[in-house]
Amino acid sequence: MSYELLQVIWFALWGLLWAIYFGLDGFDLGSGMLAGVFREDEEQRHLIGSLAPIWDGNEVWVITAGGVTFAAFPKLYATMFSSLYLPLFIILFGLMFRAAAIEFYHHMDFDKGWQRIWGWVLAVGSFLVAFLFGVAFGNIFQGMLLDAQGYHGTIVSLLNPYGLLTGVLFVVAFLMNGASWLAHKAPNDELRAKADTFAKRIWPVVLVVAAGWLVYTPFATNLMQNYLKVPVLFLVPALAVVLLVLTRVYMQKGQHVFSLLMGSLTVGITVIAGVIGLFPNMFPSKIDPAYSLTAFNSSSSHYTLQFMFIVVLIFLPFVLLYQVWAYKLFGRAGTGSEAEHY
Amino acid sequence: MGVTMLSRIQFALTVGFHFIFVPLSIGLIIFTVIMETLYVRTGDPKYKTLTKFWGRLFTINFLLGVVTGVAMEFQFGTNWSRYSEFMGDIFGSPLAVEALMAFFLESTMLGIWIFGWEKLSKKMHLLAGWLIALGTHLSAVWIIVANGFMQHPVGYVLRNNRAELVNFWEVLFNPYAWHTYVHTIFACYSVGAFFVLAVAAYHLLRKRNVEMMQEVVKYATVFAIIATLGNAITGHFNGKNVALRQPVKLAAMEAKWETQTNSGFSLIVVPDEKNERNSIEALTIPGLTSWMSYGSMDAEVLGLKDVPVNERPPVALTFWSFRIMVLLGFVMLGLAIAAWWHRRKGTLMDRTRLLKYLMWSIPLPYIATNLGWMTAEVGRQPWTVYGLITTADSVSPVALSDVIISLGLVVVFYAILVGLDVYLLVRYAKAGPEAYDERQVAVAD
Secondary structure (H helix, E strand, O other), rough: OOOHHHHHHHHHHHHHHHHHHHHHHHHHHHHHHHHOOOOOOHHHHHHHHHOOOOOHHHHHHHHHHHHHHHOOHHHHHHHHHHHHHHHHHHHHHHHHHHHHHHHHHHHOOHHHHHHHHHHHHHHHHHHHHHHHHHHHHHHHOOOEEEEEEEEEHHHHHHHOOOHHHHHHEEEEEEEEEEEHHHHHHHOOOHHHHHHHHHHHHHHHHHHHHHHHHHHHHHHHOOOOHHHHOOOOHHHHHHHHHHHHHHHHHHHHHHHHHHHHHHHHHHHHHHHHHHHHHOOEEOOOOOOOHOOEEEEOOOOOOOOOOHHHHHHHHHHHHHHHHHHHHHHHHHHOOOOOOOOHHH | OOHHHHHHHHHHHHHHHHHHHHHHHHHHHHHHHHHHHHHHHHOOHHHHHHHHHHHHHHHHHHHHHHHHHHHHHHHHHHHOHHHHHHHHHHHHHHHHHHHHHHHHHHHHHHHHHHOOOOOOOHHHHHHHHHHHHHHHHHHHHHHHHHHHHHHHHOOOOEOOEEEOOOOHHHHHHHHHHHHEEEEEHHHHHHHHHHHHHHHHHHHOOOOOOOOHHHHHHHHHHHHHHHHHHHHHHHHHHHHEEEEEOOHHHHHHOOOOOOEEEEEEEEEEEEEOOOOOEEEEEEEEEOOHHHHHHHOOOOOOOHHHHOHHHHHHHHHHHHHHHHHHHHHHHHHHHHHHHHHHHHHHHHHHHHHHHHHHHHHHHOOHHHHHHHHHHHHHOOOOOOEEEOEEEEHHHHHHHOOOOHHHHHHHHHHHHHHHHHHHHHHHHHHHHHHHHHHHHHHHHHHHH
């Protein structure tokens, strides 16, 4: 395969990995945030216990996205992570503590006080991860303060209106999916009704924020250019909108597994829609496009891209296979906490 | 202190913490799934109780390995961006393969294994356990292959202002990496075996769970002997490997200042780095270093004086790390053999002092593994990639204040996590397998 084709394929894989990550870990982060809402002992136990067997598998997608960025786009990996130094560290600490919270919640079941603390740690950690990832992607879509000397932004410059709005979009969408997951897993009618109500109440919020974001995007970013060049691409964001509507339809039917599926697909397809608009940029410069990092100027060598592509083709199906197995075991409706048989 | 030094401290801290948890995970999962294999083969519920007991301790520990590992992977980008840009074409691939091949496997299977006792057949459950073990071992392969390149770069070419991969198989089958790998894996087994022995000794000293813990000691002593003996043997070959590929590191490990043939090994050495000599050197066995390193007494061993000062690693740190590691290795081997012998004769319960030694020996393999890692990494300085890029050229162009904040947070947060982890490990280890059984009953009711 030609070098350019491989670079395009890797760009697509890069976007796909992020889409899978946010689609999957999205509901997991959303449920995590809900630990701050569903605080009664029983409901919190079921909420956190339902995450226990699956959070780790979901989180590996972000490690893989990071690893693949390193392997296929080392210059991007180096520039992106050193530029977003402090926000990334906060995200990492958030990921660490939310993981610790889920596990220690169960290991410390002898102490209610500690469990309450872990519930809050989970909620705050999950929120920080969801929000800051949103802010980071909002800023990447907008373009970074990047020139020949490197990156010039600060944490404050990242907190611009569009970045913040994208952060909020991530948070509310994840909350909606988290509530669907909880309603799906809830072992009794009471918890199911409560989670269902929450999902139905936050859905219009997601709709409004998403609509605002869609309207704001052409003004704040250059994402529209690719769409105007190839109008058929508009089908992708349109699909996201349809999926969001379907999410609500399935909520109405009380089929929470489908509202979760549609909601997660909404998130994944939205990420893909953003990445399509970005192409071929991966870390665009707001100052001058000449300094933008693209799929073509930040990739690994031809040999590495080709070799790693084969590796991905071989291993990704296995990963999907046993992750499906895990969800078959622990994703059944109405089973509540899975942490009873430690 | 500048960005480079702070970044080094931060990296050393995060890797050091990570390397506290990972070896126990690798060692303990093997012991745990051996217990489960015994359960599946004999049907004896005692082994199931033991599997769950060690499994719980494994889980607590594994989590910390995962979370400290997350920070590791991103740190190459945050703090060592110039290194990542220069080396990513080669270094990124093993990390990506590690995530695809190992992380997914171990984390997905761990969920299935811990929470799937009631959902899977015995054999499928056991399979999930062995797949976790496989995942941890594969993970070690890829990270050590990546490190192997830093120690002994192969399969690359310098092009486009960076190192580019030209032969993946050369990188994968880098002899340096595989010498390190087997040595490291045996070291992980030592950590696991001595952890198990220490917990067993604690219970035996208090005459609690005696029957079960004697069964544990039976397997754990064999495991410990295999591990420590394996360490000695692979350590010897690893030494030859270093002698061949990194003679400067060898000179620092042995504190050799003069290049000479028939180079002797002194049992007692105190290096004096400033004056480029050893202030004490006694009980020298002539020719031993030459023979151990190159298989011949006549072989020439490089001395540090023939290496420019700016290409020498910190000598005292490398030397002492290596020396103490070897010493601890022999102490552990002795302990393992003594425990094995007395268990066979049935006199272990009477040997209170030996049991106490076993209980307190829990930090020894941890110290030894971290010293071994320091020998390898400090001994490689001033290079990040041996002969290709120095540490000072690797660091990110980030603000000093950012690194101060992140380092401060790393210290505080890691201290909290480690403190809780140790607290929980001790609590569950002390509670013992039978208390654990009662708890299961309570849950079932």
